[in-house]
Amino acid sequence: MDPASGKHGIGSDTGQLRIKTSRTGLGRKAGHDLTIEVTRWSGDVTVDVADPGRSSVVASIEVDSLEVREGVGGLKPLTDDDRADIKRTIREKILHTAEHPRITFTSTEIAGTPHAFTVTGDLTIMGTTHPITLEAGLDAEGGVHGAATVVQSTWGIKPYKAFAGALRLADEARIEFDLAPLTETAALG
Template sequence: MTLTDGTYRLGPSTGRLLIRTGRAGLGRRAGHDLTIEATRWSGEAIVAVRDPDRSSVSVTVETGSLEVREGAGGLKALTDTDRAEIKRTLADKALLHIAEHPTITFRSTGITGTPQSFEITGELTIKGQTHWVTVQGKGSDAGPLRGWATVTQSTWGIKPYTAFLGALRLADDVRVEFEVARLEPADGPGLPPHAGQV
């Protein structure tokens, strides 16, 4: 995907936002490595290709929109009942507490690099707590923009899920990934869509 200067909308119509979990503990063979997708999210990217300091990204995710897409590993296949139970668990106070904290937000504070290899630093707010996170990203003319960040759940006051008296637990670190297949120009003022094509 070729980037040009401008202000763009982000969301499910332009890409995907995924969370990938891992397992820990003696009972990890019984669980699944989960792929969870945010189905309702929105954002804005301001792109200044030749001056990345002028670029920025902001994203808001509805915590109630997280859906389990895949469950790898485990002693048995992930069922629809399992998916529904995981969704209920995510809503719990010990995890995301979505009744009190209906959104997760990210606001960039700095962007460096090129459209082919870039780094975004910013503030991630989960459950009312804000901490720094670094996102690594890559792009090419022939494919989508992709990126990832490691989020340590306990830093944001999230207690990783446990079962079997703690023998099975989710790893504290989860991997957040994004893929942007196309950019939709946003309405309103922004950087002019002219110079900066790469």
């Protein structure tokens, strides 16, 4: 099922947006590979079936809505206190939420077919904008699934480290998203 032409609202009520991190360094066995969910985000997708190059995506996430959902690996299971500490560290030391409350994305080009396409655009994190390309596609029901890799240091983000740098988050983080089908009834007009 292909999406309907028109403008569609997307966000945390129509899909999921996740950030996946991994560990590196000599002390990586002590840490966790994290799955972090963005619980408040929104955007608009404009679909032009007749001319896909005229389609576009604009999205914004609220950085203080990041919630640690899963921690894999590590010497001990991730606790609720660990989750709270990680969230505080992300907000205060890594992404400086008070000064930079939102991360935004604005597409500049969409290419490919409905079932395998790329969305290239400008990603702004902490006031710094760089291009990024998302790889995506439609499933049989019309849902949209995709992912991209963000190299944190490109945006001036210093990946978390502990134990004198023996445990570090990898510089690359994976962004994944799953959207409900963009249908005629979801079109905004």
